[in-house]
Amino acid sequence: MKKNVFETHFCLHEKREQKELKQSWARWSACFRGQPITNVRNYLGENVALYFLWLGWYTFLLIPASVIGLVVFLYGLAFYSTSPLIKEVCQSNVIMCPLCDNTCRVWELSDTCMYAKVSLLFDNEGTVAFAMFMAVWATVFLEFWKCHRSSYVSAWKVFDWCEEEEELILEIVNNAHCEPKMHRHSYLRSTIVLVLVTLMLLVIIGLTHVLVVSRVIATVLLAENSTWQVITENSQTVAVMLGAVLHYITITVMTRVNFTVARKLSEIENKHSHAAVERSFTVKMFIFQFFTMFSSLIYTAFFLGRINGHPGGYVRISGKWRLEECHPSGCLTDLFIQLSIIMVLKQTFNNIFEYSGPWFSRWLKRKKAQKFRRRCVKCFKKEAMNTKEGSELCENCKLEDLHRNYSLIKTDRFSLFNEFLEMVIQFSFTTIFVAAFPLAPLLALLNNIIEIRLDAIKMVSLERRLVPMKANDIGVWTDVLEAIGVLAVIANGLVIGISSDFIPRLVYQYFYGPCASGSATGIDCMVGYINNTLSIANVSDERVREDFTSSQMVTYSGINVTHCSYRDYRSNEDFSLTNQYWVILAARLVFIILFEHVVVIFKCVASWFVPTSPLDVTNERLYDKLRRLKEELRVQRAQQDPLNEKLNGNGIEKRTSNQKKANKLNSM
Template identity: 50%
Template sequence: MEDGEKVFFGVRADSRIFDLYRTLLMEPEGPAARVQPARPAPIPAATRIRIVNFVLNSKTAAGDTLEDLVKNGVFETRFALHKGEDDLKKKWARWRNMVHKQPIDDIRDYFGEKVALYFAWLGWYTYMLVPAAVAGLVIFLSGFSLFNASQIRWGWEAWATVFLEIWKRQRARVVLHWDLYGWDEDQEEMALELINCPDYKLRPHQHSYLRSTAILTLCLLMICLMIGMAHVLVVYRVLAAALFNSALLFQEEQVTTAVVVTGALVHYVAILIMTKVNKRVALKLCDFEKPRTFSERESKFTVKFFTLQFFAHFSSLVYIAFILGRINGHPGKSVRLAGLWRLEECHLSGCMMDLFLQMAIIMGLKQTLSNCMEYLGPWLAHKCRLIRVKLGHASEDPELRDWRRNYLLNPVNTFSLFDEFMEMMIQYGFTTIFVAAFPLAPLLALFSNLVEIRLDAIKMVRLQRRLVPRKAKDIGTWLQVLETIGVLAVIANGMVIAFTSEFIPRVVYKYHYGPCRKGADPAVE
């Protein structure tokens, strides 16, 4: 259909393709083979979109893919049409539904299992944050009244373990309801390839010690770069402390707080920059590794990108928690930067205060600014596209009007859902790894997630083109990422309590040196 200067092409696959798809995925020894229904069930719209998209991704007879044709200017873009989304708009993509249960089955029918499992996991994670947020708030408030007497610690890692185990049961319940236990992602990808090329053969695994060594070396170099960023922040904090002292901008007791606050802001800006760099590096490494299938490529990319992001986000926190103030030397022989400036010390109340401020600023900025930009960015972009393009007359063909409406929505790509997962993984890391220093992290995460769910729903249904549905029976490599974060949380929080806080020195003093070491003394408060 022609629309002024643009020409729209509607693509709908022949029913024989879906019959072949159904035949290729049929299990010979499964219940479907033993009990054949009189009439096969209709192919869902999400499956139709996924198959058509896979066909369009394949190479043409000339050896070009659709992406090549887009780069050459033959086509501008491609997108799946939003059809029948009104029900989701009413039940899901509204702010008034913030505290209502999500329609996971409807999300699965419209966006596919992978998106539905993401929202099922996010909803369960948010639900489990409620008791954690209440406990964290109680601990934080009680700290003010009991600070001089004792320090309260809470076993958050036990919460993380319970959350993961219950989520596995929840996921199994959902997948059983969808009848996906016998489904395999690699098997489906092979079936889709056979639809296009009957002579298709699976690419053999190509192991190369040289390639693996090169990839490992490049990953280590990037990690060293992240650690180097932490050292740059150390230099900044030293120079900022000297500047604030010489310029008399703050009182002496306020200098440390000012340095921590500005250092956290600088670290946040560095995180935004390095996120884009890390994504490009991880993609290049995956292409160099030559994975066999798309699912294998996605898994390898997830591991590499998360590893780089972890060091980008937590390097400065590790420095503050375990290094700050411990390499300064001693009076008469203090360590100085360039022989002039002394290295920074911890806050007067201890290093826990520095870690608390750093986490509060970074997490607060990341949650608030990310949510704002995540909604305002697509909303403004959509409004600008509507302003630039004339909507035409109301009497035109309704199908063309629907195609144009979908075209004016914001584009999506293969990373649209991946970025949402990555954002939640980093947040989960903040709420577990150093929660001993910042017990309000679960409360911030709870409020952020309540907004995040509706922001993602509104963005996917109202502001963006339709995501290509993908089939899945779990959240994939992200589950291993969650388990890794849980292990790191046990180690990090134990080290924070042992080395950063004053918990152990207080206990040692109380039972070995204090006036009440041999029992209660009525003369001592």
């Protein structure tokens, strides 16, 4: 192939086995059937079978997570209409400060009644419990997966299989006098790779800054230049949606860039085996993809609305554009909007292109070869009608099946990697920011039901047959999933503690609200919370007048206002932070520490409670070891017995000779 003598090489599909898999597995009508994992293993190898086994197990365990997430969503839906927080926003007469410079006017808090309702759907008490559940669920899923996997790999007799030994065996088969590739480590290469990885991450983070700036500019442009009033009034929400779409486009483009960079960096490391190269590539690619997908979400979750400043002291980009602010109901809705758009777009378009691309390519190739095939069939019929002794069909007819396989989509060693990467990224979305999007497990479940059959149809009908490869685990992906489980604990704790209004509401309820004294009866403890979170900026302050023009301080009904409100815990006189701000900050930190420690304890208990292998598998392997040791001992004894007999025979012969000599001397 290096000399361009051959164009490609690939495995042929076996018609009988292919037809059986199509009927029982690789078709859309089998979406709710079980998977014939053993048949998949026999046809596509253990590596592919373990992928589908893992995907099926992941999909199965998403069912309880989806149900609980749906219950949390319905809980928010059932009680949000009676919440005093919603009533306070929808019936408020509070005038809020302009959201942008020059053209934006003051606005009434009640204008964002619907936004407040959506916020409470995902920012309620049930979200906290669900986030804790999902953090523990990630660990339980992994532990049960290890147990589930061991049953199959034990039945396939690959439990103790070693990938490095397999590569050595292949080298010996090709060259009986081969030498193993020695392990090497170069500090220079490692330093170069580390520097390049850091630079790549900085580039990705830089793209996140570009997305943030584009959202800020889009907010200003929509507020100033839009001819539609609904867009002008909701410019920030529209900008968040546009930013999410732009983020998805960035993810699509950067995926190809990340793939190329990760591959080149893995080649620079010059690992000693293909397995080591694959592990290195997988880790780098996942890190790049993780930063590409989550950098913007991290900004939205932990920085949006917290570094924008205040009237008279706004933080601006290049001294011109103000940073975005959060809604008075909280910042979690912005994170929810971005998460939902990215997740829905990613799963929808990925599935569409993943199926339509190979299908159209196969159709195009077959269309081009249609004329050739008709001629081939004609030739076949002609030869069949005039059969003579010793006559043979033409070579084209013999190679018809080869051409059919050649028209399928090309596969390589990265084909299965791409499927794993897609699902692991989805696992990240499902667990890391689930506190902001309780419906993420449900969307993942619906997607995976389709994904299993889509991948099956691709591998059996639309793509060339993958080279069967042995495996006894999903490899480095297990470590990646465990790392995601740890990140899920940290991220969800930070989302609830920092992004959510859960802690400020608790502090208000027990320290600043009507129930703080303990004597209030017949009144909801959260009455007055929204007003408590707002500070006032007076137009009489010179610093405020520098940020807002006189035309901006006029309502749409033509009323001039002397002050406006904004979301923050600051003094109305000098904009200094109030004592309540520091109390809430301390409560946030305490909650984050408690949340993460409690969840980590639960994760450790779950990890200890679930065995890594079923008892029958463990006992069976114990008996196998015992039988193997007995067999080795029997062989060793069998090898020693002839030697002992020979030694014993020599000893008897020697004693007989000595006895004869002694008798001869005695007779003399």
